Amino acid sequence: MKRREFIVSTAALLVAPRHLHAQTKPRRIGFLGVWADEPARDPIHAAWLSGLRDKGWIEGKNLLVEYRYVPDRLPALAAELVALIPDVLVAPGPQAAQALKSATSTIPIVFVAVADPVGLGLVPSLSRPSGNITGLATMVPDDFGAKRLEIVRELVPRATKIALLVNPNNPIHRLYLGEFLSRTAERLGVALLTVEAMTAEELDISFASAAALHVDAVMDLGDPLTFFQAPRIVALAAKYHLPTSYLFRRCADVGGLVVYGPDFADLYRRAAGYVDKILKGTRPADLPVEQPIKFELIINTKTAKALGLTVPPSLLVRANEVIE
Structure with missing residues (x-):
């Protein structure tokens, strides 16, 4: 009996370290x-x-x-x-x-x-x-893009031309343009134009182009480029006096006018x-x-005031956060 216990104990000692290693790897x-x-x-x-x-x-x-x-x-x-x-x-x-x-x-x-x-x-x-x-x-298909456009129109009720900031390398943006926005734009009576940027430097060109096209607002479709370049695009929007909607909360934190997007x-x-x-x-x-x-709706009333915009109360009550 003792010999059997010794064999079992020895086997356990030999197996346990390998088992422990497998668990902690x-x-x-x-x-x-x-x-x-x-x-x-x-x-x-x-x-x-x-x-x-x-x-x-x-x-x-x-x-x-x-x-x-x-x-x-x-x-x-x-x-x-x-x-x-x-x-x-x-x-x-x-x-x-x-x-x-x-x-x-x-x-x-x-x-x-x-x-x-x-x-x-x-x-x-x-x-x-x-x-x-x-x-x-x-x-959320259909509703999401439509809501973003509707919010822009609420903030800029006289807008008839809105520029979409897109990255040609982002395949989702082609889907947005082809399916999710055109119907809503037609319903709102808004013409959609596109400005493109694939690099930080091209963002400057995009906003200059939007201003030259006399658009009433800009909507950033959202891309890793604009996420990491949030301070730059917010500064460009201010420079050209263009009301701009963003996808990422990060943009609101550095002074962006309005953010609507997933958390x-x-x-x-x-x-x-x-x-x-x-x-x-x-x-x-x-x-x-x-x-x-x-989802998060964040509105910067200080930026709205600088742009000469009045944020409607109906939008303020729906906001998750109002930055003053």
């Missing part, structure tokens, strides 16, 4: 960004890390994150991340999602901040994403939950694509 994530910022200055990235911590994943301890950021090298960087064979790939934005989807059909991918993943061809449907990719969309911090926090489920064995195909559940 860090998991690896590949994160393919389009633009980078200091994490301390990026509350959205902080929300993502907070969401991971809430699920027990600590970067640098039981989780290793490989970051890659270069907007004009996404396919090469996607291939580089795939070669590392991570447990999960994270794609913030449509360009990164497309690059990763093209690079692998086996490694799980979680996208976040993709307006229309079905229209973009990332998934066949929101409820049944299929394959190795799922995530969180940013737009991106909430989306990234929820994306961390998807990463957690996949790391614990859930297949991406079994995780339906989710849409925003929180």
